[in-house]
Amino acid sequence: MSSIKDKENNRTIMLIDVNSAFLSWEAAYRASYGSAGNGPDLRDIPSIVGGDSKKRRGIVLAKSVPAKKYGIRTGDTVKEAMNKCPRLTVVPPNHELYNKASAAFVGFLQEITPFVEQYSVDECFIDVTGVNGLDADPVKTGDWIRHEVFLRFGYTVNVGISTNKLLAKMASELKKPDMTHTLYPEEIEDKMWPLPIEELFMSGPSTSFQLKQLGINTIGDLACAGKDYLIKHFKPSRGTMLYNYANGIDESHVHPHEHLPKSIGNSSTIPYDISDEKSAHLMMLSLCEMVGKRLREHGMQAGVIGIMIKDSHFRHYLKSEKLPYCTQCTQTIYGFAKDLFGKLWNGCPIRAIGVYTSGLIKDENKQLTFIHEEDKFDRIDPVIDRLRREYGNSIIMRGGFVDSGMRCVKGGTGDTQYFPHMHSAL
DNA sequence: TCTGGGGTCCTAGGACCC
DNA sequence: TCTGGGGTCCTAGGACCC
Numbered sequence: 001m002s003s004i005k006d007k008e009n010n011r012t013i014m015l016i017d018v019n020s021a022f023l024s025w026e027a028a029y030r031a032s033y034g035s036a037g038n039g040p041d042l043r044d045i046p047s048i049v050g051g052d053s054k055k056r057r058g059i060v061l062a063k064s065v066p067a068k069k070y071g072i073r074t075g076d077t078v079k080e081a082m083n084k085c086p087r088l089t090v091v092p093p094n095h096e097l098y099n100k101a102s103a104a105f106v107g108f109l110q111e112i113t114p115f116v117e118q119y120s121v122d123e124c125f126i127d128v129t130g131v132n133g134l135d136a137d138p139v140k141t142g143d144w145i146r147h148e149v150f151l152r153f154g155y156t157v158n159v160g161i162s163t164n165k166l167l168a169k170m171a172s173e174l175k176k177p178d179m180t181h182t183l184y185p186e187e188i189e190d191k192m193w194p195l196p197i198e199e200l201f202m203s204g205p206s207t208s209f210q211l212k213q214l215g216i217n218t219i220g221d222l223a224c225a226g227k228d229y230l231i232k233h234f235k236p237s238r239g240t241m242l243y244n245y246a247n248g249i250d251e252s253h254v255h256p257h258e259h260l261p262k263s264i265g266n267s268s269t270i271p272y273d274i275s276d277e278k279s280a281h282l283m284m285l286s287l288c289e290m291v292g293k294r295l296r297e298h299g300m301q302a303g304v305i306g307i308m309i310k311d312s313h314f315r316h317y318l319k320s321e322k323l324p325y326c327t328q329c330t331q332t333i334y335g336f337a338k339d340l341f342g343k344l345w346n347g348c349p350i351r352a353i354g355v356y357t358s359g360l361i362k363d364e365n366k367q368l369t370f371i372h373e374e375d376k377f378d379r380i381d382p383v384i385d386r387l388r389r390e391y392g393n394s395i396i397m398r399g400g401f402v403d404s405g406m407r408c409v410k411g412g413t414g415d416t417q418y419f420p421h422m423h424s425a426l
Numbered sequence: 427t428c429t430g431g432g433g434t435c436c437t438a439g440g441a442c443c444c
Numbered sequence: 445t446c447t448g449g450g451g452t453c454c455t456a457g458g459a460c461c462c
Binding site: 119120121203205206207306319320321 | 453454456457458459461462
C-alpha cells in the first residue's frame with residue numbers, strides 16, 4: 001500500500017487552490033485599482049465571470065459565494081444564472097489579467113520551495129518535505145501560506161495537506177473557501193469515504209453514473225469494491241485507478257520541472273454559423289496564426305495537425321493527420337488544416353472550429369533532412385511575431401482579413417507569461 | 427441571449443509488416 | 445487457396461480535469 005509507504009517516507013504534499021479564481025482575481029484587481037474600486041466587492045454580492053451570450057459564449061466561468069447560494073454553478077449558461085438570480089452582476093473574462101495573477105501566485109510558491117508543480121491556472125502542488133522545517137507543522141505552514149497570499153495579493157486560497165498528491169487534492173476540496181484541510185491516510189475513512197462518488201477525483205459524470213448502476217454510491221463503497229471487479233467493468237487502467245484513488249493510493253510525485261506541452265491548439269465559437277468555405281478558411285487561418293505563434297514561443301515543432309468542426313447541432317468531428325515533416329510555420333499548418341477541412345466538412349452550418357497540433361518536438365530535434373518550401377518562413381514568422389508583440393496583432397495581417405471584419409489572430413486565452421508578483425504586474 | 431476554451435490520457439479498430 | 449497471430453503505427457473519439 002503506497003499510502004503506508006508514503007507515510008513511512010513522511011512526505012508532506014500540499015495543493016494550493018485559488019478560491020473562485022477568476023472572480024477573486026477580478027475582485028482583487030478592482031479593489032486595488034481602477035474605476036470599479038468604489039463599487040461593492042464582487043465577492044460580497046451575487047456575481048459571476050461569464051462569457052458574452054450574444055457571441056454564443058455565455059457560460060459561467062466563476063461565481064461568488066453569494067451567487068452560489070442561488071444555485072448558480074460553473075458551466076451554467078449566463079441566461080440560466082440570470083434566471084436564478086435576476087440582480088446578478090456579470091463581468092466579462094479578462095484572461096490576460098488571470099494569466100498574470102496566476103504567474104504571480106506560482107512565483108510566490110516558488111519562493112517557498114523549489115518543488116512546485118503547477119496543475120492548472122489556479123492550482124499548484126508543492127512538496128515541502130524537508131524544506132526549512134515547513135513540514136514540522138504542516139497545518140501551521142498551510143495557514144501561513146493562506147495568510148501570506150491574502151496579504152500579498154488580496155484573495156483567499158484553500159490548502160489541502162497529505163502525504164500524496166491525490167489526497168492533498170481531495171483535502172483542498174473538502175470545504176471552501178479560505179480553509180486549510182488535512183486528509184492523511186488515517187483520516188480517509190472519516191473524511192473521504194462518506195463523500196458521494198462524484199466527489200472523487202477522476203470520477204466524472206460518466207464514471208459516476210456507471211458506478212451507481214453497480215450500486216456504488218460513495219467513495220467508501222468504491223474503496224470496498226473488489227479491484228478485480230472494477231477492472232472487469234472499467235478495463236485494467238481505469239479500474240485500477242478508481243480503486244487506488246478511492247483508497248488514497250497515488251504514487252505520482254510533484255514534478256517541478258518546466259512543463260513541455262504535448263499538444264497546442266486553439267478553437268473558437270463563431271457568433272453566427274458559418275456555411276461557406278471561404279469564411280471557414282479565414283477562421284482557420286486566424287487560428288493557425290495563434291497556434292503557430294504559440295509553437296514558436298515554446299520552441300516546438302508539430303508532427304501532427306488536426307482540426308475540429310462543431311456543427312449547429314453541437315456534433316463535433318475531428319480529423320487529424322501525421323505530417324511528413326515537423327513544422328511550426330503558420331502557412332504550412334494552414335495548408336494542412338485546409339486539406340483536412342476539405343475532407344471533413346459535410347456542408348453542415350458550423351458553430352465552432354479548432355486547429356490542433358500534437359506530436360510536438362523541440363526545435364533542436366527537428367530533422368534537417370529535407371529543404372521545404374516553408375523554409376523561407378523560418379525568417380518571416382519570427383519577424384511577424386516580433387512586430388505583433390510590439391505593436392499588436394493587427395499591425396500585420398494576411399490579405400484575406402482586410403475588410404473581413406474578422407480578427408487576424410484568434411483563439412483562446414493566450415499563454416501564461418511570467419510575472420514575479422501580482423502587484424508589480426498590475 | 428442556449429450550451430467556452432485549454433489541455434491530458436486512454437481505447438478501439440484498421441492498416442501494415444513479419 | 446486458405447489460414448494464423450504478434451506488434452506497431454495511425455486515426456477517431458471519449459472521459460476527465462480546470
